[in-house]
Amino acid sequence: MERMTVPPIPADQLRRSSPPAQHYEVLKELGDCYAALGECEHAGYCYERAASVAPAEPGPYIGLGVIHLQDEQHDRAREAFQIAVELRPEDPEGYVGLAAVYQQTADYPAAFDMYLRCLERDADCLIALLGLFQTSSQMGTFSQIIHYLQVYLQKHPDDASVMFCLGALYARQGQFAQAAGALRTVLALEPSKAEAAEMLAQVEHRLTSDRTQGTHTG
Amino acid sequence: MTKEPNPTGKQHHITSQVESGTVFAPQILRSPSRARGGEDALENMSYCLVDKEPLVSVVLTVGARARFLREALASVLRQTYRNLQIIVACGASLDGIGLEEHLKDKRIVQLRFKSAQSEVLLLNEAIKRAGGQYIAYLDERVIYYPHHIARLLDALTQAPDCELAYGDLYQTRCRRMGDGSWGVLDKLLVAGGKFDRRRLFQSDWLPRCGMMHRRDLLDRTGPFPDAAGDLLDWDLARRLALFTDFAHINEITAERMCPTGETSDASGAQQSGEDDFTAAVLVVRSARPAKPWPKMPDLSIILISPSADRTFQHTLSQIYYHTFIPYQVLVPLPADQFAKLPIKLPNLLAVPVDPDASFARKLEAALDCCEGDFVAVVPAALPIASGWVEEGVFALVDSGTATDGVLLQGTDERNWAAVLRRDRLTAARIRFPHLGVRDSVVQAGLEVSKEVGSGQSCRFEKLKARAQKLQQAGRYPEAAELYELLSSMGRDELSMATCAAGALYQGGDDERAIGLTRRINEARPTVETLLLEARLHRRADRIHDAVASLQRAREQLQWKG
Numbered sequence: 001m002e003r004m005t006v007p008p009i010p011a012d013q014l015r016r017s018s019p020p021a022q023h024y025e026v027l028k029e030l031g032d033c034y035a036a037l038g039e040c041e042h043a044g045y046c047y048e049r050a051a052s053v054a055p056a057e058p059g060p061y062i063g064l065g066v067i068h069l070q071d072e073q074h075d076r077a078r079e080a081f082q083i084a085v086e087l088r089p090e091d092p093e094g095y096v097g098l099a100a101v102y103q104q105t106a107d108y109p110a111a112f113d114m115y116l117r118c119l120e121r122d123a124d125c126l127i128a129l130l131g132l133f134q135t136s137s138q139m140g141t142f143s144q145i146i147h148y149l150q151v152y153l154q155k156h157p158d159d160a161s162v163m164f165c166l167g168a169l170y171a172r173q174g175q176f177a178q179a180a181g182a183l184r185t186v187l188a189l190e191p192s193k194a195e196a197a198e199m200l201a202q203v204e205h206r207l208t209s210d211r212t213q214g215t216h217t218g
Numbered sequence: 219m220t221k222e223p224n225p226t227g228k229q230h231h232i233t234s235q236v237e238s239g240t241v242f243a244p245q246i247l248r249s250p251s252r253a254r255g256g257e258d259a260l261e262n263m264s265y266c267l268v269d270k271e272p273l274v275s276v277v278l279t280v281g282a283r284a285r286f287l288r289e290a291l292a293s294v295l296r297q298t299y300r301n302l303q304i305i306v307a308c309g310a311s312l313d314g315i316g317l318e319e320h321l322k323d324k325r326i327v328q329l330r331f332k333s334a335q336s337e338v339l340l341l342n343e344a345i346k347r348a349g350g351q352y353i354a355y356l357d358e359r360v361i362y363y364p365h366h367i368a369r370l371l372d373a374l375t376q377a378p379d380c381e382l383a384y385g386d387l388y389q390t391r392c393r394r395m396g397d398g399s400w401g402v403l404d405k406l407l408v409a410g411g412k413f414d415r416r417r418l419f420q421s422d423w424l425p426r427c428g429m430m431h432r433r434d435l436l437d438r439t440g441p442f443p444d445a446a447g448d449l450l451d452w453d454l455a456r457r458l459a460l461f462t463d464f465a466h467i468n469e470i471t472a473e474r475m476c477p478t479g480e481t482s483d484a485s486g487a488q489q490s491g492e493d494d495f496t497a498a499v500l501v502v503r504s505a506r507p508a509k510p511w512p513k514m515p516d517l518s519i520i521l522i523s524p525s526a527d528r529t530f531q532h533t534l535s536q537i538y539y540h541t542f543i544p545y546q547v548l549v550p551l552p553a554d555q556f557a558k559l560p561i562k563l564p565n566l567l568a569v570p571v572d573p574d575a576s577f578a579r580k581l582e583a584a585l586d587c588c589e590g591d592f593v594a595v596v597p598a599a600l601p602i603a604s605g606w607v608e609e610g611v612f613a614l615v616d617s618g619t620a621t622d623g624v625l626l627q628g629t630d631e632r633n634w635a636a637v638l639r640r641d642r643l644t645a646a647r648i649r650f651p652h653l654g655v656r657d658s659v660v661q662a663g664l665e666v667s668k669e670v671g672s673g674q675s676c677r678f679e680k681l682k683a684r685a686q687k688l689q690q691a692g693r694y695p696e697a698a699e700l701y702e703l704l705s706s707m708g709r710d711e712l713s714m715a716t717c718a719a720g721a722l723y724q725g726g727d728d729e730r731a732i733g734l735t736r737r738i739n740e741a742r743p744t745v746e747t748l749l750l751e752a753r754l755h756r757r758a759d760r761i762h763d764a765v766a767s768l769q770r771a772r773e774q775l776q777w778k779g
Binding site: 021022023026030036037052053054 | 391395396401402403404405406745746749752753756761762764765768769771772775
């Protein structure tokens with residue numbers, strides 16, 4: 001595949017009053033299908049054609065970025081996601097892509113920043129939440145992430161995976177009472193989740209010993 | 219010298235070709251490609267003589283935007299049906315625009331004017347020279363698919379009652395790409411569905427470039443009118459529908475190019491000047507080709523008022539604004555009131571009456587002059603709204619001869635209004651001249667139905683608008699149900715089914731949506747429906763099926779120029 005350049009965008013394409021052209025939709029869908037089938041070369045061709053038909057649409061660049069990311073072509077992936085972000089700064093997808101690139105190249109602060117930008121635009125983005133959790137773990141700082149997990153769980157109180165992450169974070173921060181509450185909710189949602197039960201046992205043990213020693217947590 | 223068209227066929231065509239190769243009217247230039255004159259004409263003559271298939275005259279008018287002319291002309295020359303006379307009518311030089319090779323084709327007759335001419339003039343001049351048994355149309359933005367003429371001719375052969383056939387048509391939105399080539403953005407269906415005469419009178423949905431009809435129909439419809447503006451296609455279709463049924467082929471056989479930033483035909487006209495557009499609508503709706511009209515009843519609207527006062531003038535303009543079926547308006551007025559008539563149109567007839575004449579005498583005076591199969595008796599105070607008289611006329615037509623009349627909406631004790639069969643109303647007046655109009659109708663035992671608003675034509679539009687509203691409000695199952703009902707009404711069947719499938723997809727009812735979409739795509743696949751099918755496959759993780767549908771859609775989106 002040729003190196004990407006952003007084609008000039010015709011004036012009529014800059015107006016977002018009408019839906020994207022059919023030809024764009026067909027090529028983009030085709031790209032997504034080929035990508036799902038693992039036929040990256042075909043997918044890349046379709047995305048590039050889609051981008052030439054509708055140069056103002058970020059979708060093809062997201063697709064290209066994902067393909068390059070899978071191939072570990074980080075520079076090209078970053079370039080594609082960057083174009084997507086420039087074309088539609090209000091959309092979260094480009095930021096998640098950039099964050100993934102940074103995470104893969106071990107630039108955790110940059111990845112963390114991009115995940116945050118994504119969550120500012122879409123607090124429901126699970127990929128960003130989990131990415132944020134992972135990068136936080138790798139950096140050893142959790143203060144900001146708890147807020148986003150709480151926001152997400154207000155909208156999705158039945159999401160046991162995210163609730164478990166929150167419980168783990170509370171535990172790591174030494175907030176054992178909150179951790180116990182979150183883990184009990186996880187077990188109510190998924191009684192067979194062994195890791196939650198195990199962590200809850202540890203947390204309750206810490207709570208008991210803290211009480212015995214007269215210290216307060218949480 | 220120009221020769222009048224002869225609908226009887228081939229012999230005339232040969233003559234016409236000889237003449238077009240040798241003598242032209244003074245204002246028309248000879249085409250360079252036909253400079254050899256008689257020699258070419260003789261070759262054409264032999265070509266036509268050996269061919270037993272009917273000759274089809276294809277009229278290609280070239281206006282100011284000739285950017286797709288080469289593609290349009292090439293698409294005609296590529297037709298699998300070969301017995302064509304191709305009349306290229308233009309008001310500008312065709313030299314130096316890369317057409318030299320195409321124009322060498324012996325089937326082409328060029329009508330070249332010294333300066334730009336109106337489309338109407340080009341059409342009428344071209345038709346005068348059309349020697350074919352059939353006529354097909356295109357302009358410089360239309361591209362025929364290779365089987366366009368063959369398919370339409372087949373349809374006409376298979377439906378001997380139809381003297382016109384039409385195929386479906388894509389409107390292709392395109393734009394210049396970076397390398398200078400044209401790139402297709404969308405291909406949207408602009409004409410589709412079974413022939414529906416009532417819908418045709420109501421709205422402009424059948425472009426002439428999708429049609430082919432017998433040449434001799436134009437002898438009955440008359441020439442293209444100057445004042446129809448950008449509604450020429452609608453005017454033609456309405457006139458033709460008075461004389462014949464149309465055969466529809468369920469296939470897309472042509473496309474019309476619409477570069478981004480340009481509007482097309484009626485929509486463009488509507489935007490550019492509301493007054494001009496309204497005037498053109500009035501011209502089209504008030505057209506009355508010579509009768510008899512074997513396929514459409516005529517309606518006489520008798521508007522009765524003591525004088526041409528403000529109420530009368532308002533009602534008269536409302537009648538013109540809302541009535542879409544062919545009609546004539548008769549206004550029985552004292553002669554001194556004629557000058558106050560606000561409208562001058564060919565279907566308005568002032569009938570002189572005595573200033574003291576009663577309502578009934580005025581009606582009788584108008585009845586003596588009117589031509590309609592049905593008569594609408596309209597007092598000046600009657601409120602007029604959309605579908606006000608069509609509902610009644612269609613109900614009468616659909617009832618066969620069982621019903622004598624239908625009351626009009628807004629009728630009351632003081633303003634009795636109805637649409638009636640003319641012969642029966644006339645008979646009632648002859649029998650009971652001393653009675654008022656309503657009493658004479660009652661005494662004559664005429665059955666005047668109170669059922670109004672049941673006409674399917676108007677009901678269809680109302681239901682469609684309701685379905686669209688439901689869809690916009692996110693009530694997808696209800697919208698889908700309504701669209702399916704509309705589809706089952708047999709009018710615009712596939713388009714309504716497509717809307718239903720879209721609403722089902724939006725509502726997450728994938729199982730029903732895929733079943734419906736597959737049926738549509740078996741009958742007449744379009745880019746829109748193939749894309750929908752692909753999305754449904756993808757949502758069900760049938761990625762290979764999705765790819766197959768998308769590849770078909772992509773094939774349809776190819777540039778056909």
